Amino acid sequence: MLSKKQLFSRGMFDIAPHMLSVIPFGIICGAIGVDLGFSPYLVYGMSIIIFGGASQIVFLQLLSGGASALVAVTSVGVINSRHLLYGAVLSEYLEKLSFIKKLLISYIVVDQGFAESNKFFKKNKTEQYLHYHLIGTGLTMWVCWQIATLSGIILGSFVPEELGLKFAIPLTFIAIVVQDLKKLDHVIVMLVCGISSLLFFDAPFKSYILISPVIALFVAALLLRLKK
Numbered sequence: 001m002l003s004k005k006q007l008f009s010r011g012m013f014d015i016a017p018h019m020l021s022v023i024p025f026g027i028i029c030g031a032i033g034v035d036l037g038f039s040p041y042l043v044y045g046m047s048i049i050i051f052g053g054a055s056q057i058v059f060l061q062l063l064s065g066g067a068s069a070l071v072a073v074t075s076v077g078v079i080n081s082r083h084l085l086y087g088a089v090l091s092e093y094l095e096k097l098s099f100i101k102k103l104l105i106s107y108i109v110v111d112q113g114f115a116e117s118n119k120f121f122k123k124n125k126t127e128q129y130l131h132y133h134l135i136g137t138g139l140t141m142w143v144c145w146q147i148a149t150l151s152g153i154i155l156g157s158f159v160p161e162e163l164g165l166k167f168a169i170p171l172t173f174i175a176i177v178v179q180d181l182k183k184l185d186h187v188i189v190m191l192v193c194g195i196s197s198l199l200f201f202d203a204p205f206k207s208y209i210l211i212s213p214v215i216a217l218f219v220a221a222l223l224l225r226l227k228k
Contacts, residue, residue, distance in 0.1 A: 002124075004132045011113075012134020014120065015153040022053075022141065023148045030152020036064040040153045047094050047149040051107070051142065055069040055079040075209055085115045093121045093130050107132060108138025192207045192219045 002010070031045030038060060050056050055076045062072040086109055094102055117134040124130065179189055193216035200208035 002127055004127075004129045007127065007129055008134035008136040010119065010120070011133040011138075012140045014116040014133075015113055015137040015140050016139070018116075019144050022112065024145055025053060026145045026148025027152035027155065029053070030154075031154075031156030032057060032148040033060050034153055034156035036060055036220065037063070040157070043153055044146075044150060045145060051110070052076065052080055053145075055112070060147075062206065062209065065206065067209070071206055078210065078213065083109065089118060090114070090121075090134070093125075094134075094148065098129060101131070103137065105134060108142050109134065110138065110141050113137035120153050145146065185220070185227070188223065189216050189220045192216045 029047065030043060033046075033056075034040055043060070046056060046059065050059065057081060058077050059072050060076060063069070067075075083106075087106065090109070094105070114135065117137050120133050121130055157223075177190060181190065193212050196212035196215045197208050200211045202208075202224070203211060
């Protein structure tokens with residue numbers, strides 16, 4: 001039986017390899033926020049409140065592009081809706097915790113932390129304080145992300161305007177998407193989403209950002225049914 005400290009340390013150790021990709025991404029988020037013209041305080045405050053990686057970039061990009069606050073907030077909600085699944089999966093291991101503890105832990109649950117902790121939970125179901133592993137992965141990610149974002153904000157302040165960092169936004173998301181284009185149905189869904197974005201580009205309040213993924217979602221569901 002591992003102690004709370006040992007489980008926490010194990011969580012930190014398991015999440016450590018992910019820092020190689022998380023830290024550069026955090027720096028980009030901070031730098032882009034400043035480059036888009038937002039106050040460093042706003043960018044850093046948003047990083048602390050949202051703590052959502054890609055959704056932070058989307059939020060800033062939408063606001064700077066003239067999208068309404070409703071569209072920006074809704075887009076962040078859609079992107080982060082996967083956390084509903086994370087919560088459902090982790091609930092089996094956290095059911096004995098109080099509501100307040102669950103609420104606090106949910107704030108630091110991120111993609112990489114969920115993956116590592118869920119894998120650890122499955123192999124160590126008999127451990128009494130499993131949630132300390134999740135706290136270890138989450139807090140490590142949070143601290144590294146905030147430091148990286150702050151570094152990006154500071155560095156972004158010194159980047160000449162003519163060299164702008166806006167190009168990093170599409171490049172970042174292209175890099176994320178390309179990693180998942182390993183199957184034909186994934187390519188089809190991506191193309192549908194892209195074409196839908198072009199067709200509805202002139203929709204009011206830049207709502208094409210919400211319309212296109214909904215259409216792509218229906219296509220993905222249809223493809224899954226056809227495969228069965």
